[in-house]
Amino acid sequence: MTTDVTIYHNPDCGTSRNTLAMIRNAGVEPTIIEYLKNPPTRDELVKMISDAGLSVREAIREKGTPYAELGLDSPDLTDAQLLDAMLKDPILINRPFVITSMGTRLARPSEVVLDILPDTYKGPFTKEDGEQVLDAEGKRLV
Secondary structure, eight states: OOOEEEEOOTTTTTTHHHHHHHHHHHOOOOOEEEEESSOOHHHHHHHHHHHHHOGGGGBOTTTTEEEETTTTTTTTOOOHHHHHHHSSSSSOOOOSSSETTTTTOOOOOGGGGGGGOOOOOSSSSSSSTSSSEEETTBBBBO
16 A cells, blocks of 8 residues: 655655654655745645644644744634744744645644554654554554
Protein backbone atom coordinates (compact mmCIF):
# COMPACT_ATOMS: atom_id res chain seq x y z
CA MET A 1 0.00 0.00 0.00
CA THR A 2 1.40 3.37 -0.94
CA THR A 3 0.21 6.35 0.98
CA ASP A 4 0.89 9.91 0.00
CA VAL A 5 2.10 11.71 3.10
CA THR A 6 3.20 15.32 3.36
CA ILE A 7 4.86 16.74 6.46
CA TYR A 8 5.34 20.44 7.10
CA HIS A 9 8.66 19.97 8.83
CA ASN A 10 11.19 21.93 10.86
CA PRO A 11 14.41 19.89 11.17
CA ASP A 12 15.38 21.91 14.28
CA CYS A 13 12.27 20.69 16.15
CA GLY A 14 12.43 17.41 18.11
CA THR A 15 8.69 16.79 17.76
CA SER A 16 8.95 17.29 14.02
CA ARG A 17 11.97 14.94 13.78
CA ASN A 18 10.17 12.27 15.85
CA THR A 19 7.08 12.57 13.64
CA LEU A 20 9.15 12.20 10.47
CA ALA A 21 10.89 9.15 11.93
CA MET A 22 7.51 7.55 12.82
CA ILE A 23 6.26 8.12 9.27
CA ARG A 24 9.38 6.41 7.92
CA ASN A 25 8.97 3.61 10.49
CA ALA A 26 5.60 2.90 8.84
CA GLY A 27 7.45 2.30 5.57
CA VAL A 28 6.41 5.60 4.04
CA GLU A 29 8.76 8.18 2.56
CA PRO A 30 6.85 11.45 2.84
CA THR A 31 7.02 14.65 0.89
CA ILE A 32 8.93 16.94 3.24
CA ILE A 33 8.16 20.64 3.14
CA GLU A 34 10.47 22.75 5.26
CA TYR A 35 7.78 25.30 5.90
CA LEU A 36 10.16 27.97 7.22
CA LYS A 37 11.79 28.01 3.75
CA ASN A 38 8.64 27.18 1.76
CA PRO A 39 5.60 28.29 3.76
CA PRO A 40 2.13 27.17 2.74
CA THR A 41 -0.15 29.56 0.89
CA ARG A 42 -2.98 31.14 2.83
CA ASP A 43 -5.46 28.68 1.27
CA GLU A 44 -3.22 25.69 2.11
CA LEU A 45 -2.79 26.88 5.69
CA VAL A 46 -6.52 27.47 6.18
CA LYS A 47 -7.29 24.01 4.75
CA MET A 48 -4.67 22.27 6.95
CA ILE A 49 -5.99 23.95 10.08
CA SER A 50 -9.60 23.17 9.20
CA ASP A 51 -8.89 19.56 8.15
CA ALA A 52 -7.04 19.00 11.44
CA GLY A 53 -10.12 20.19 13.34
CA LEU A 54 -8.29 23.12 14.89
CA SER A 55 -9.05 26.79 15.31
CA VAL A 56 -6.57 29.26 13.85
CA ARG A 57 -5.53 30.19 17.40
CA GLU A 58 -4.83 26.49 18.21
CA ALA A 59 -2.49 26.32 15.20
CA ILE A 60 -0.26 29.18 16.35
CA ARG A 61 3.04 28.38 17.97
CA GLU A 62 3.81 30.51 21.02
CA LYS A 63 7.07 29.01 22.31
CA GLY A 64 10.23 30.32 20.67
CA THR A 65 8.36 32.77 18.45
CA PRO A 66 7.54 36.49 18.45
CA TYR A 67 3.96 35.59 19.54
CA ALA A 68 3.95 37.72 22.71
CA GLU A 69 5.93 40.61 21.24
CA LEU A 70 3.45 40.83 18.36
CA GLY A 71 0.52 40.88 20.79
CA LEU A 72 -1.02 37.79 19.21
CA ASP A 73 -2.48 36.76 22.56
CA SER A 74 -5.06 39.55 22.21
CA PRO A 75 -8.55 38.03 22.09
CA ASP A 76 -9.59 40.92 19.84
CA LEU A 77 -7.58 39.60 16.88
CA THR A 78 -9.56 37.96 14.10
CA ASP A 79 -8.64 34.68 12.41
CA ALA A 80 -7.66 36.70 9.34
CA GLN A 81 -5.24 38.81 11.40
CA LEU A 82 -3.75 35.70 13.01
CA LEU A 83 -3.33 34.05 9.59
CA ASP A 84 -1.66 37.22 8.28
CA ALA A 85 0.87 37.02 11.13
CA MET A 86 1.51 33.29 10.52
CA LEU A 87 2.11 33.84 6.82
CA LYS A 88 4.33 36.87 7.42
CA ASP A 89 6.43 34.96 9.99
CA PRO A 90 6.06 31.17 9.38
CA ILE A 91 7.79 30.31 12.69
CA LEU A 92 4.35 31.13 14.16
CA ILE A 93 2.85 28.09 12.39
CA ASN A 94 2.80 25.23 14.86
CA ARG A 95 4.43 22.05 13.65
CA PRO A 96 4.49 19.50 12.31
CA PHE A 97 1.33 19.37 10.24
CA VAL A 98 0.99 16.00 8.48
CA ILE A 99 -1.42 15.38 5.62
CA THR A 100 -2.35 11.87 4.45
CA SER A 101 -5.29 10.29 2.66
CA MET A 102 -6.44 9.22 6.15
CA GLY A 103 -6.58 12.77 7.49
CA THR A 104 -4.63 15.82 8.60
CA ARG A 105 -3.12 16.28 12.06
CA LEU A 106 -0.98 18.69 13.97
CA ALA A 107 1.32 16.00 15.35
CA ARG A 108 1.73 17.35 18.89
CA PRO A 109 2.56 15.06 20.57
CA SER A 110 4.31 13.33 17.68
CA GLU A 111 2.54 9.97 18.14
CA VAL A 112 -0.73 11.61 17.01
CA VAL A 113 0.60 10.98 13.49
CA LEU A 114 0.01 7.24 14.00
CA ASP A 115 -3.75 7.92 13.74
CA ILE A 116 -3.40 8.86 10.06
CA LEU A 117 -0.78 6.35 8.90
CA PRO A 118 -1.30 2.83 7.57
CA ASP A 119 -0.72 0.16 10.20
CA THR A 120 2.55 -0.94 8.60
CA TYR A 121 5.00 -0.11 11.38
CA LYS A 122 8.34 -1.86 11.21
CA GLY A 123 9.30 -2.86 14.73
CA PRO A 124 9.88 -0.74 17.79
CA PHE A 125 10.03 3.02 17.87
CA THR A 126 11.46 5.21 20.60
CA LYS A 127 11.30 8.99 20.53
CA GLU A 128 14.44 11.11 20.93
CA ASP A 129 13.65 11.65 24.61
CA GLY A 130 13.61 7.89 25.23
CA GLU A 131 9.81 7.42 25.33
CA GLN A 132 8.90 4.15 23.62
CA VAL A 133 5.92 4.55 21.29
CA LEU A 134 5.87 1.15 19.49
CA ASP A 135 6.89 -2.24 20.81
CA ALA A 136 9.03 -4.87 19.02
CA GLU A 137 6.00 -5.95 16.92
CA GLY A 138 5.21 -2.38 15.94
CA LYS A 139 2.17 -2.17 18.26
CA ARG A 140 1.28 1.17 19.83
CA LEU A 141 2.17 1.63 23.49
CA VAL A 142 0.74 5.15 23.80
